[in-house]
Every structure is written in structure tokens, then in C-alpha cells.
Amino acid sequence: MHQQGIGTWLAKRRLRSPEKVALVHDDRSTTYRQFADRADQVASVLRRLGVRRGDAVAYLGENSPDLLQVMFGVAQVGAVFVPVNTRLAPAEVRHVLTDSRARILIHDPELTEAVTPVADRARVPHVVSTGRGTPARPGLTRLPGAEGATAEPAGVGMDDPAAIIYTSGTTGRAKGAVLTHGNLTWVAVNCVVDYDVVSTDVALMISPLFHVASLGMGALPVILKGATMVLERGFEPGRALAQIERHGVTMLSGVPTTYQLMADHPNWASTDLSTLAKLTCGGSAVPTRILRAYEDRGLSFSQGYGMTEASPGVTSLPPTMTRAKQGSVGLPHFFTDVRVPGPPGTVGEIEISGPNVFAGYLGLPEATAEALTADGWFRSGDLGYLDSDGYLHIAGRLKDMIISGGENIYPAELELLLSEIDGVTAAAVIGVPDERWGEVPWAIMTVRADVTIDTETVRGMLDGRIARYKLPQKVVIVNDLPRTASGKVRKTDLRRRFGG
Known part of the structure; x- marks a missing residue:
């Protein structure tokens, strides 16, 4: 063969x-x-x-x-x-x-x-x-x-297994997602097409390659095109800035926290970023203050959405649409399809199809079958909607959705607003049991050292911007949010800690 x-x-x-x-x-x-x-x-x-x-x-x-x-x-x-x-x-x-x-x-x-x-x-x-x-x-x-x-x-x-990537286990014991040679090839091709990877690119790899995003959407497209990769064992914002200048880095991938730490570093203003042309960000929406910090340096982001089972790329939002479609995670990758049941604007479970969608969970045929629709689309477990232009917007994890007094509250909507408050460095919203309403939203946040924020302050800032039942009933300030290797907040840990 x-x-x-x-x-x-x-x-x-x-x-x-x-x-x-x-x-x-x-x-x-x-x-x-x-x-x-x-x-x-x-x-x-x-x-x-x-x-x-x-x-x-x-x-x-x-x-x-x-x-x-x-x-x-x-x-x-x-x-x-x-x-x-x-x-x-x-x-x-x-x-x-x-x-x-x-x-x-x-x-x-x-x-x-x-x-x-x-x-x-x-x-x-x-x-x-x-x-x-x-x-x-x-x-x-x-x-x-x-x-x-x-x-x-x-x-x-192309249908033979190439890798087994274990899911983060945020909802239970980690499962092995089997990715085929075809899955990894097509996710690389999607990235080459949608991020315009060329052989002259120099990509700085600051995220761990044991995570599927760095491997499938970082390393593989670079190698496929014969470009150059600068490998860092870990992320340190000052060193990352120095490597960008030293090696003429053109491509950089990270999560919002990564980019914020770099923009907050003392060397940010003095570092030559003139070669940087392609910034991609995943994990969560990029807050306005971070967009502004990079736009002030002439830089824009490609944002996206994905998951291990999609190798992991699902959608991408090009830099030209960052402001026009702010809050969206973009269009499906070139060789990937996305659907949400119902007409445009209707929140439902995001379903994915394409040659980058995994072969199944290792040794778990029942879990694999449960993850697929009758016609073979992958059920993401995420809630979202497609707007009239076909751009995807994330509402949150299906299991993270909060039902308060019969009303659905989607944490991602609230988290985006919280992240735009001056001084807030990260925010996660969880549902906490309540005798009257069933569940109420709590905001768990990190803030700058020079900032003091309490529940009433936050509620006052958001009142009038969202329905009152969506306002956080309590704001808790913590030193750090627990995260997976991919930068996603471990909400199971937060619910365990705060009674959610």
C-alpha cells in the first residue's frame, strides 16, 4: 500500500x-x-x-x-x-x-x-x-x-489513525480523540488557505505542541509550506517580544491572556514588531482593550473557534472583519461546514462536518455514537448561532448554560461584557444554585493590582446593557482562574469551589 x-x-x-x-x-x-x-x-x-x-x-x-x-x-x-x-x-x-x-x-x-x-x-x-x-x-x-x-x-x-489527542477532561475523565492522517492533513490545508501561510513565514511557537491547536494549526501548516518555526519551551512575555524582533517573526498564535501579557510588558512599546503580519487567537473572544492595544501598533487578529475533535479548527474570523463582526468567531474554514438548527439568529447546538472531524473516541463506541447526529455531523456540545451573513457566534457550552427562573443565560455573552470593564484581566461566569431562581450567575474575575471592583460596581456598569436577570448576583475576585493547557477556564473547578 x-x-x-x-x-x-x-x-x-x-x-x-x-x-x-x-x-x-x-x-x-x-x-x-x-x-x-x-x-x-x-x-x-x-x-x-x-x-x-x-x-x-x-x-x-x-x-x-x-x-x-x-x-x-x-x-x-x-x-x-x-x-x-x-x-x-x-x-x-x-x-x-x-x-x-x-x-x-x-x-x-x-x-x-x-x-x-x-x-x-x-x-x-x-x-x-x-x-x-x-x-x-x-x-x-x-x-x-x-x-x-x-x-x-x-x-x-488517509483514514488510518495518526494521533490520539486526549481531551482536557473538563467534563469528566479524558477521552482519546482519534485523529487520522486525513484529519491532520486537511486541518493544515485549511490553515494554509485561511491564514495565507507562505514559505517565507517565521512562526513563533509559544503554546505547547502537546495541545492540538499548536500541533494541528501551528506546526503542521508551517511544515506543509516549508516555512520556519521558532520553538519556545514555554511562554514568557518579555522573551516572546525579544524573539519576535530577533528572528523577524511573521506569525504568532495564542490566547487573549497571552496577548494581554505581552502588551502589558515594559518592552512592548520599544519592541520592533514590524515583521508581524499574522496574529491568531483562540480560546475566547479578544476583549476590546486588547484589540485596541494591537491596533495601535498596526496589528489585527484572526480569531477562531475549534475543538480537539475537529483537529481542531472549525471557524476563523479574518482581520478585516475583526471590528465589523466583533464578538463572532468567523466563518467555517474552507473545507469545513458548520450548522446550527433553526433560522439565523437562533441559539442552538453547533454541529460540524468536514474531513478534519475526528474518527471517534478510542475504545468508546457509545460515546462516539452519542457525539454524532443521525447524518454524521459532530455535535460540539457548544451553543451558538449563525447570523444572516453566515458568521458564527458562541453562546457557551451546552453544559455551562445557566437556567435562571426559566430564562437561559449564556455565559459567553456576559463574559465578553465583563472582560471589557477597565481593570478586569479575565472573567468566567458560572451558575450557582439558588432556592428562588434555580440558578443565578456568578462572575469569577481577576483584576489588575491597582483596581478595586465589587458586585454592585459591576452590576451598575452592566445594567441597561443586558437583561437584568443576566446580571451577576455576585462578583468574586481571585488571583488566578484555573485553566487547561489550551487556555480554557476549568469551570468544573470553579463550580466545585463556589458551589455551582
Whole structure:
């Protein structure tokens, strides 16, 4: 069978642009030739370790060339890549390893002591660190096969699994979403089309690649076009600004908090941002104050909406429509379709179709069936509406919807208004049980250190802008909001803490 999957990408890049810089990390550059050669070496090691087509290979580590080299090496073998969130607790890591039946766990060297007992309990046959390791415990580059013996890629089709991405688990135990080679290819193509990715782009990767947004909509489109990626192990606003100036970064992706921290940094005004041309933001709507801070520097955002099960891109709002359609998450990606039952303006569950929609949840046929409509569209669990122009607006999670006195309250609507209050840095709205109304909305917020805000102040600011039953009954100020790796607020944690 001919190899059709993403495992062919680097070999093709090696032919087309061998000396082009693919990756920059810790001041070291890796060309596409070197990138492809190292992925070949990984594939050779995996074969020597007995990894075969369909086997799961887990990776636990921060952003680095190793992560991407392993992913493409895994794809060459026809195995399945399982990126593991480094922020998970040991029990959660064990669940991922056990549920995916990982044959091998590859990890950053500094995580050796932490992962060894977890992998032992999960009964993972092989645990290997990246790099050289030690004579007693050889790392990936010292194992047999690391000399880079070549072999024909395993024959896989576009419908074969390429990755298992575990959902954040905000509504229960994490499920493994199976993404095929076709899913990952089409989400990359969607991004190339809708974000106009070109080979001369330089993308700064500040979000973790174990998250599907960074992997599917960040790394893969860049590699598909033969552009350059600057990899950062984590996000620090001052360093991110410095890297933009140093490397002439043209593309940047993040969440609203990311962009706010950069705009609030002392070096913001003095940093040369002249090369920046493509800013994408997801996770939640971009507040007006952040839009204004970037517009003052001549920059505009592409905003969007997505989820793991869509690999993850669903919609995008182009910079030209940021103001005209403020509050919207845009139009469906070029090769993706979105529908909401009912006429325009009617709030309902968002349903998604397209070649980027996942193959199902690993080992959970009933959950997979429940997630699909009778005609095969994915039921997102999110509420929203399409306006008369076809632009999607998010109302909130179906399970987050608050029913107060028989009236529906959509948290996203209230959160957007709260985020525009001067001094508010983040806001989340939850429903809290109430004897009279059933539920009432509470606003959990973070604010600047120099700001004092209370419930009556907030209610007064919003009164007249939304119906009175939507006004928060209580405002709680906290130091931080609990978030997933993708930047989404963990509302289950907030409800547990505040009685929701």
C-alpha cells in the first residue's frame, strides 16, 4: 500500500527545500534536511524496538525539535502519536498511557524520575528519554537504529489513525480523540488557505505542541509550506517580544491572556514588531482593550473557534472583519461546514462536518455514537448561532448554560461584557444554585493590582446593557482562574469551589 499520510511530508520537504531552516530552538537551527534525517532515525529506532503499524507511541515533553521529530518518525512507521500534557498529574498520565496502550513512552530527560514509576504502573514496555541518555539508560540517539538506517515507510491511508489527542477532561475523565492522517492533513490545508501561510513565514511557537491547536494549526501548516518555526519551551512575555524582533517573526498564535501579557510588558512599546503580519487567537473572544492595544501598533487578529475533535479548527474570523463582526468567531474554514438548527439568529447546538472531524473516541463506541447526529455531523456540545451573513457566534457550552427562573443565560455573552470593564484581566461566569431562581450567575474575575471592583460596581456598569436577570448576583475576585493547557477556564473547578 502506498504511503499517503503525514509520514511522507519531511521526505518531500528534504527534496524541495533541504537547506531551508525548519526549526529554531535554543539558538540552534535545524534545516529540513536535518529534520527529515532525524525523523528517519527515530523511525529506525522504533522499528528496532518492535513498534509496528497501529501501535501507540506516547511523548511527554515541552516544545522542542525532539517532539516533532518523534511525531514524524512515528508516522513513518505507521504507528500512532500520543502527545501527553506535561501539566497532568501522575494519575492522569497513567490513564493516558493505559488507555492508549502505549508501546513506548519517549520523554524529556529531566522528566526521567517523574515518569519512570508512572510508566511502570501503566506497564509500558519501553521508556526512553530523548538525547543520549546515560550508558546505563541509553537515550533515543544511542539506541540501535539511531544511525539512521532507512526503510520504506509503512503503507497507511488517509483514514488510518495518526494521533490520539486526549481531551482536557473538563467534563469528566479524558477521552482519546482519534485523529487520522486525513484529519491532520486537511486541518493544515485549511490553515494554509485561511491564514495565507507562505514559505517565507517565521512562526513563533509559544503554546505547547502537546495541545492540538499548536500541533494541528501551528506546526503542521508551517511544515506543509516549508516555512520556519521558532520553538519556545514555554511562554514568557518579555522573551516572546525579544524573539519576535530577533528572528523577524511573521506569525504568532495564542490566547487573549497571552496577548494581554505581552502588551502589558515594559518592552512592548520599544519592541520592533514590524515583521508581524499574522496574529491568531483562540480560546475566547479578544476583549476590546486588547484589540485596541494591537491596533495601535498596526496589528489585527484572526480569531477562531475549534475543538480537539475537529483537529481542531472549525471557524476563523479574518482581520478585516475583526471590528465589523466583533464578538463572532468567523466563518467555517474552507473545507469545513458548520450548522446550527433553526433560522439565523437562533441559539442552538453547533454541529460540524468536514474531513478534519475526528474518527471517534478510542475504545468508546457509545460515546462516539452519542457525539454524532443521525447524518454524521459532530455535535460540539457548544451553543451558538449563525447570523444572516453566515458568521458564527458562541453562546457557551451546552453544559455551562445557566437556567435562571426559566430564562437561559449564556455565559459567553456576559463574559465578553465583563472582560471589557477597565481593570478586569479575565472573567468566567458560572451558575450557582439558588432556592428562588434555580440558578443565578456568578462572575469569577481577576483584576489588575491597582483596581478595586465589587458586585454592585459591576452590576451598575452592566445594567441597561443586558437583561437584568443576566446580571451577576455576585462578583468574586481571585488571583488566578484555573485553566487547561489550551487556555480554557476549568469551570468544573470553579463550580466545585463556589458551589455551582
